[in-house]
Amino acid sequence: MSNYGNQIQFKVYQTMPDPDPDRLPVVYEEWEKRAREVLEDGPYDYIAGGAGGESTMDANLEAFKKWKIVPRMLRNVESRDLKVELFGHTYASPLMLAPIGVQSIIHPDGELAAAKASAEMEVPYITSSASTRTLEEIADAMGDAPRWFQLYWNKDPEVTASFLKRAENSGYSAIVVTLDTPMMAWREKDLKNVYLPFLAGEGVGNYLSDPIFRSRLEKTPEEDPASAIMHWTQTFGNPGLTWEDLTFIKEHTNLPILLKGILHPEDAKLALEHGVDGIIVSNHGGRQVDGALGALDALPEVCEAVGDQIPVLMDSGIRRGADVVKALSLGADAVLVGRPCMYGLAVAGERGVREVLQNMLADLDLTIALAGETAAGELDSSVLRKSE
Numbered sequence: 573m574s575n576y577g578n579q580i581q582f583k584v585y586q587t588m589p590d591p592d593p594d595r596l597p598v599v600y601e602e603w604e605k606r607a608r609e610v611l612e613d614g615p616y617d618y619i620a621g622g623a624g625g626e627s628t629m630d631a632n633l634e635a636f637k638k639w640k641i642v643p644r645m646l647r648n649v650e651s652r653d654l655k656v657e658l659f660g661h662t663y664a665s666p667l668m669l670a671p672i673g674v675q676s677i678i679h680p681d682g683e684l685a686a687a688k689a690s691a692e693m694e695v696p697y698i699t700s701s702a703s704t705r706t707l708e709e710i711a712d713a714m715g716d717a718p719r720w721f722q723l724y725w726n727k728d729p730e731v732t733a734s735f736l737k738r739a740e741n742s743g744y745s746a747i748v749v750t751l752d753t754p755m756m757a758w759r760e761k762d763l764k765n766v767y768l769p770f771l772a773g774e775g776v777g778n779y780l781s782d783p784i785f786r787s788r789l790e791k792t793p794e795e796d797p798a799s800a801i802m803h804w805t806q807t808f809g810n811p812g813l814t815w816e817d818l819t820f821i822k823e824h825t826n827l828p829i830l831l832k833g834i835l836h837p838e839d840a841k842l843a844l845e846h847g848v849d850g851i852i853v854s855n856h857g858g859r860q861v862d863g864a865l866g867a868l869d870a871l872p873e874v875c876e877a878v879g880d881q882i883p884v885l886m887d888s889g890i891r892r893g894a895d896v897v898k899a900l901s902l903g904a905d906a907v908l909v910g911r912p913c914m915y916g917l918a919v920a921g922e923r924g925v926r927e928v929l930q931n932m933l934a935d936l937d938l939t940i941a942l943a944g945e946t947a948a949g950e951l952d953s954s955v956l957r958k959s960e
């Protein structure tokens with residue numbers, strides 16, 4: 573990966589003087605617009621929308637605008653290295669695919685398409701607990717490519733333990749425990765549309781295939797789907813959990829554990845005290861607490877609280893290469909890409925996700941080089957200035 577950005581640029585310009593008029597978008601806003609055209613109101617609003625008045629979604633994008641890159645010159649940037657080290661693995665770049673549930677409402681191939689595209693681009697895929705396809709099917713589609721599993725901590729401890737075991741058995745190499753969604757937030761657009769994908773049986777693949785979950789039902793999900801889904805809604809999240817309960821997760825997996833949804837530096841310290849292996853600074857893409865601060869605004873204080881003790885990742889608002897540079901420069905070890913990939917999935921399935929990732933990697937590579945840097949893993953705040 574020495575001059576990846578230039579290779580992708582040249583590939584585009586080689587189509588001159590007759591660029592394909594049907595080629596896929598390059599501009600993020602155009603992917604979003606095209607996704608809007610191909611999806612019905614319910615699924616589109618579910619993906620693109622957020623909690624309440626969507627002020628946190630706005631804050632996520634505003635936070636990136638407050639930071640400016642101050643490029644350095646004459647530093648030999650001919651060859652660049654995007655690789656990062658996490659938990660003893662070397663990953664090809666600092667990008668991961670954010671865990672996103674119910675991808676079947678976006679494209680019929682759903683998670684399988686997105687996971688295959690991630691595998692091709694060497695971007696780790698984070699399988700959501702709420703995937704429509706099972707975590708085993710997704711793993712099968714990926715071969716040896718790197719993948720992590722995102723846990724929604726079920727009220728039923730045995731279901732949680734079963735998910736952890738299944739993930740370990742299927743070659744997942746880290747567990748992302750999402751803490752910010754023990755229940756779904758007040759999402760005005762979904763309420764307006766009267767739309768919830770789960771009620772139509774989407775996003776429950778891991779549950780309906782789970783032997784423990786099934787053993788709790790009076791009738792099989794095949795005989796009585798409505799009761800199975802009702803049981804899911806009642807057990808999906810557990811608002812009663814506290815920090816002490818983390819021992820349960822630690823006792824049930826040998827994989828590295830990351831906590832997703834940390835924004836407060838005091839919670840970052842608690843995470844350290846409770847012996848977790850990594851943190852993901854995130855406000856769930858503005859889908860949970862309307863009025864929460866932008867994720868990038870939370871990142872510096874969390875990094876300061878953590879020091880170099882464990883990796884800190886971030887998501888919520890990554891749209892372009894410069895956003896990745898800013899997040900890494902403020903202390904993130906890697907970032908998760910969410911909605912941009914889902915718009916790619918909506919517009920062109922596997923090919924769309926691949927295109928979005930490829931473009932973001934090319935943009936990232938060029939932005940690092942033109943900022944006067946050569947290694948994603950070595951960016952620091954010396955290349956940034958805050959401008960209110």
Ligand SMILES: Cc1cc2nc3c(=O)[nH]c(=O)nc-3n(C[C@H](O)[C@H](O)[C@H](O)COP(=O)(O)O)c2cc1C
Nearest residue numbers: 619670671672673700750856857888889890910911
């Ligand atoms: C449609 C949708 C579904 C999501 N489902 C999950 C999920 O199942 N588990 C999870 O931890 N996060 C989930 N997220 C949050 C993402 O992992 C990530 O935090 C968020 O998309 C980042 O914001 P951005 O996409 O605006 O950059 C979901 C996000 C979206 C948009």
Ligand SMILES: O=C(O)C(=O)c1ccccc1
Nearest residue numbers: 673674702753775856859
């Ligand atoms: O919609 C979401 O943001 C989300 O995290 C979720 C929660 C449960 C099932 C599917 C997705």
